Amino acid sequence: MAHNVLRRLSVxxxxxxxxxQYAWAETFxxxxxxxxxxxxxxxxxxxxxxxLTFIKQSVQTFDGYTPDQMVVFFLTYQFIDxxxxxxxxxxxxxxxxxxxxDLDFYLSKPIHPLFRILTGKPDFIDLIFFIPxxxxxxxxxxxxxxxxxxxxxxxxxxxLVNGFLIAxxxxxxxxxxxxxxxxxDNVVMFYRDLNNMTRFPVSIYTEPIRTVLLxxxxxxxxxxIPAQVLLQKPLSVxxxxxxxxxxxxxxxxxKTWSWAIKQYTGAGG
Amino acid sequence: MYWQNLLTYPxxxxxxxxxxxxxxxxxxxxxSVVFVGTGSAFGYDRTDMISxxxxxxxxxxxxxxxxxxxxxxxxxxxxxxxxxxxPIRMFGVWITQEIADKSxxxxxxxxxxxxxxxxxxxxxxxxxxxxLLVFLVAAFLGAVILFYIMLLFxxxxxxxxxxxxxxxxxxxxxxxxxxxxxxxDILPELVKKVLFITPFPxxxxxxxxxxxxxxSPTEVVHVFIALITWVLVLAGLFHILWKRGLKEYxxxxx
Numbered sequence: 001m002a003h004n005v006l007r008r009l010s011v012x013x014x015x016x017x018x019x020x021q022y023a024w025a026e027t028f029x030x031x032x033x034x035x036x037x038x039x040x041x042x043x044x045x046x047x048x049x050x051x052l053t054f055i056k057q058s059v060q061t062f063d064g065y066t067p068d069q070m071v072v073f074f075l076t077y078q079f080i081d082x083x084x085x086x087x088x089x090x091x092x093x094x095x096x097x098x099x100x101x102d103l104d105f106y107l108s109k110p111i112h113p114l115f116r117i118l119t120g121k122p123d124f125i126d127l128i129f130f131i132p133x134x135x136x137x138x139x140x141x142x143x144x145x146x147x148x149x150x151x152x153x154x155x156x157x158x159x160l161v162n163g164f165l166i167a168x169x170x171x172x173x174x175x176x177x178x179x180x181x182x183x184x185d186n187v188v189m190f191y192r193d194l195n196n197m198t199r200f201p202v203s204i205y206t207e208p209i210r211t212v213l214l215x216x217x218x219x220x221x222x223x224x225i226p227a228q229v230l231l232q233k234p235l236s237v238x239x240x241x242x243x244x245x246x247x248x249x250x251x252x253x254x255k256t257w258s259w260a261i262k263q264y265t266g267a268g269g
Numbered sequence: 270m271y272w273q274n275l276l277t278y279p280x281x282x283x284x285x286x287x288x289x290x291x292x293x294x295x296x297x298x299x300x301s302v303v304f305v306g307t308g309s310a311f312g313y314d315r316t317d318m319i320s321x322x323x324x325x326x327x328x329x330x331x332x333x334x335x336x337x338x339x340x341x342x343x344x345x346x347x348x349x350x351x352x353x354x355x356p357i358r359m360f361g362v363w364i365t366q367e368i369a370d371k372s373x374x375x376x377x378x379x380x381x382x383x384x385x386x387x388x389x390x391x392x393x394x395x396x397x398x399x400x401l402l403v404f405l406v407a408a409f410l411g412a413v414i415l416f417y418i419m420l421l422f423x424x425x426x427x428x429x430x431x432x433x434x435x436x437x438x439x440x441x442x443x444x445x446x447x448x449x450x451x452x453x454d455i456l457p458e459l460v461k462k463v464l465f466i467t468p469f470p471x472x473x474x475x476x477x478x479x480x481x482x483x484x485s486p487t488e489v490v491h492v493f494i495a496l497i498t499w500v501l502v503l504a505g506l507f508h509i510l511w512k513r514g515l516k517e518y519x520x521x522x523x
Contacts, residue, residue, distance in 0.1 A: 036434030040441035047445040054456075055303075058310040063302050177280075186284035193291040200295075204302045209294075 015111055020122050027124040034125050041129045048074060048199065063204045068143075069231055070200065075137040076230075077199045077223040080160065082130045084167035090121035091171045092188055094178045103179075104266050114257055117175060118168075145230075152232050155239060159226035162246040166222040169246075169253035176253070176260035191217070198223040203236050210236075221245055272373060289374075290381045293326035296450050297389045311455035316392050317481075318452070323382070323391040324480055325448050328473045330378040332411045333447070336370045337363065340423025341432035344514070347521040367416060396482055403489060404480040410496040411472045417503035418468065424507065427514030448474035468499045 027034050056067040097103045106113040174188050202213045202220035213220035225242045228235050304315035343349045425432045446469035453474050475492045
């Protein structure tokens with residue numbers, strides 16, 4: 001039993017690492033594009049950080065948080081957003097596969113189609129961006145990390161994992177919508193825009209937007225709650241509820257995917 | 270035809286419109302919360318800031334919308350041959366497409382703005398007719414500047430297939446320099462000086478300031494000199510590069 005599981009895992013690893021090697025080669029094939037993408041991402045990261053630092057001059061508190069604490073929310077968002085994009089870039093190209101019928105090829109192979117589609121195009125530009133920005137974020141968060149209790153640090157780590165699970169669930173749901181509607185491009189960008197809203201704490205939004213961001217498309221649970229735990233501030237949603245919603249959302253998304261894939265009729269094939 | 274094409278995928282269209290609103294909603298919420306804790310920030314009070322963000326977002330939806338994102342790809346894949354061999358002017362096709370796209374955007378942005386207006390209640394006072402006319406002309410020139418910038422990105426397709434990166438970089442910079450998240454005059458003097466030698470502030474920021482009557486008559490003249498200069502420089506550059514590009518054009522795959 002264990003031997004079979006290990007064998008299966010090794011097959012999946014071989015498939016993913018082969019795909020990753022091609023993606024790596026592609027990154028360096030289009031050097032200029034990759035360099036400009038990297039520069040663009042760095043500018044976006046730097047400009048918002050600059051803005052949050054700069055507003056300190058005139059703004060003392062923001063919904064009960066200091067501008068320095070606002071940076072914690074932004075960096076938490078940045079960490080989860082970049083890590084999920086790094087692994088799940090394939091989602092952005094999914095609609096073309098449904099429209100052209102290329103999805104048929106994934107369904108006929110002995111690899112789970114969800115795995116193949118979700119992780120089928122790792123983004124190495126994001127990886128190159130992720131490493132230095134994470135190191136820089138840890139440097140900026142050093143004060144918050146040092147002053148946090150060990151319980152807060154453990155809670156932060158668990159909620160980051162929970163946030164990543166929610167990001168995974170949302171990407172799976174986008175794929176399911178893609179199968180049903182053959183349209184993903186603006187759905188995935190809509191998710192990105194909703195996620196952008198949580199660069200700031202979700203508590204700034206009025207109802208019903210806040211509830212939508214916490215429970216309907218739980219990007220608020222993904223980014224805001226971990227930062228609140230690290231800062232030891234009152235939580236918008238209790239810690240345990242955040243984890244339960246996160247895990248349930250992942251199960252819900254997998255069930256939705258399984259149902260959606262049964263509706264696929266090979267649109268272009 | 271363009272409108273029909275757009276509505277072929279209705280879900281995509283609905284999400285696209287929702288996306289346009291979210292950015293504005295976030296900026297308006299951000300500044301509303303800032304002014305809960307303070308009476309004024311960076312020389313703006315709540316009313317001024319909300320009006321500013323509201324107007325800039327409205328203007329950006331019109332000025333920054335474009336269909337020319339795929340032009341470079343059409344060039345390097347040889348797709349433009351289909352238009353080049355027809356007895357119509359390429360330039361006329363682009364203009365027609367842009368008018369169709371902007372009119373569609375304008376229609377929906379008015380509807381969306383009514384909703385945002387209801388939520389945030391900005392205090393917008395319609396300026397006197399001459400000021401309004403000046404604003405409209407400046408908004409038109411802003412749209413022309415973006416039109417030529419997009420055409421210039423398109424011409425890159427004659428020489429390279431790596432055109433997406435530079436556009437991505439442009440839109441990243443635009444995100445922070447066109448004034449949607451914050452007015453550019455709150456930035457440090459040095460940053461402002463650098464920004465104002467680029468076309469970015471002339472796409473929506475300056476027009477908003479014109480509408481709000483923040484410029485003196487001399488500054489209005491300066492803004493118009495800058496707008497016209499950018500239009501002429503970009504148009505000249507585009508026509509030179511397009512002619513050179515057509516000479517090199519190999520109609521790949523045709």
